[in-house]
Amino acid sequence: MNLRVEQRALAQSDQDDVVVLGPNPADTTFETTSTEGAYKILGVRPGLTISVFDMVIGADFAGRFATEPCVAIDFLFEAAGQGWLLDADGERLSSLPYRPGRIYIMAAPKGAVGFYDVPVGTRFKGMDIRVDTTLWQKLGAGDILSSLDEHHSLHIASGNGTWVGVLPVPPQLLAVARALFDSAMVENDDLAFEARALDIVHASINAMRSIQPAATIPPRDRRPLQRARDLMIAELSYPWALDGLAREIGLTQKRLQTGFKAMYGYSVYAFLQEQRLLEARRSIESGEVTVTQAAMNVGYGNPSHFSQLFLRRFGVQPSRLRPSETGKYQEAQAR
Template identity: 35%
Template sequence: MPLDVDHQFHLQERRLAQHAAKGLSACVGMPAAQYFTDRIPVSGVSRRFAAREGLDVLTHDVLVLEAASQEVRSEPCLALTLLFEGEGEGVILGDADGPALGVAYRPMTWYASFSTRALGARSAAPAGSRYRLVELRVSHDFLARLGRLDDVMVLDARHPRHCMSRPGVWVGAAPVTPMLARVGEQLHAAARAEQVDDLTLDARALDFLALSMDLIVPREAARADGLDGRRRRRVQEAATLMRAELAHPWTIAALARRIGLGEKTLKQGFREVYGVGVIGYLQDQRLWRARALMTEQGVSVIEAALQVGYANPSHFARLYRRAFGVSPSRAIRQGGEPGHGA
């Protein structure tokens, strides 16, 4: 369903009840107002919650009314972002430590950025683009209290999710796993609620942090038995093929032949990289795409089902209700507009 445009931008900030500070604490990384402000042509809502000392939760659902570019300043932190919708480019500006580094924004992508020094950055967004995302900003002190700071300090170009890096900054990216997508949507919904439940928001934020850290620093078992780089790339290629043709009647055997892996290796690889089996991954991607078609583009239930490969609308509706807890028709009625509650 199209986003309602009221040509107004709303930034709302507060601390969660669990936060030890008496007032709103200083932002981690950079002020929320640097993302989208009333000085640039956007409409929608951004919310920032100070969840813990050194942990911020940010959610954005905005529409860019005119092509925009802005520069921001970020202090050292770990930023974890799940971009549901959005396009454009982000650039870390060049300085004495190295040249500029750019990354394209892609929907349903997870990004991680870790910095050990202050950085300048610039983002560019085309007119008409909608940005719907959740982000955690985590301080070095918070990571140290969790015992995870050393894990991120050693990130380099050899990491399987490495996207770009130079002294003082590392950026990684990966397609969103079905589990991370679910938790991200739950976090986004909790933050958008008219009456935010602080306990639920805090719990979903910690879930999102834990899943993100698993993507950055795999558990020891995964390291010991993991895929080598070549086979991991083949598994990711298989996922890309399925996402590009969701309506295709994919089978594990056909997919394995396309990418040059054995069926057993393909199935094991999907479990390791995406946390779900091949067919489970395909089903999740189909349902998420159908959800976007219905709630953001106004496509009918039957047409959405057909576009993602389900010829039987009743079967599609059962799978959809099982995944999202509501029927497809109710999802259409609820729509996808940004929240405006306090």
């Protein structure tokens, strides 16, 4: 088996065995996989498990998955491919594209089954936080589940009693997620790990509660508006213009502008700029590209203008976030 799998409970979790709520590579069905890398499943406390993974996908990494009743919060740092929710007969329902830099949340109060397909050679890196429905209720978030339907502004897929959405991506939440991932992979500070995990669950609950269904948007406009968002995220470097985007989704410019603002809380251009800057920050922090390359990759031909926007958004020059040879950010060294 090329995939190194570790499964354990945190020292303070009062668990003898970890109850895995989602997919489990320790299962015998994974024994012959050609996928390489590391996969850790950590029991934080009863009803809360976290999986962290950094894998290069092999030819046989495709198939069904199942989850117990839970709410799942997923951060994808590197990803490609897609998944589908399945109905009771195993037929594919809504599709779910896997994209880096996104926070997905899945509410499956009765459990769920699905199918995934990731291209061979893809680096799949991220983490999966699963909260069972009993703990979710104890955390005071049970009311959120009743507001999740296909008309909710965060919705991207649903079917067979399961709902999937994409949460906003505040940099501070991603920073906590990266710290949690790193601590799971290289450290054994269980108390710090639990604190970060609860911070993420709390922040996710607040984000879901603060964004309510956009009741004033005509139902016929919701899917085109979701498509507009997905088109921009999929091609951040494209020089999107309102008239072209409106034609692409089949709405007038006015319906695009007013509907998008009501549905996502951003104007079209403000949303596009936010996603561009978040993706640029992710690629700069990872060390994949230079600052100039990061700017070009998300559609900014003027590095100076990009740096000004970046500084205004994050309060730091992008060059300060380049990893140094010692693995620490230059921003930290400059303090």
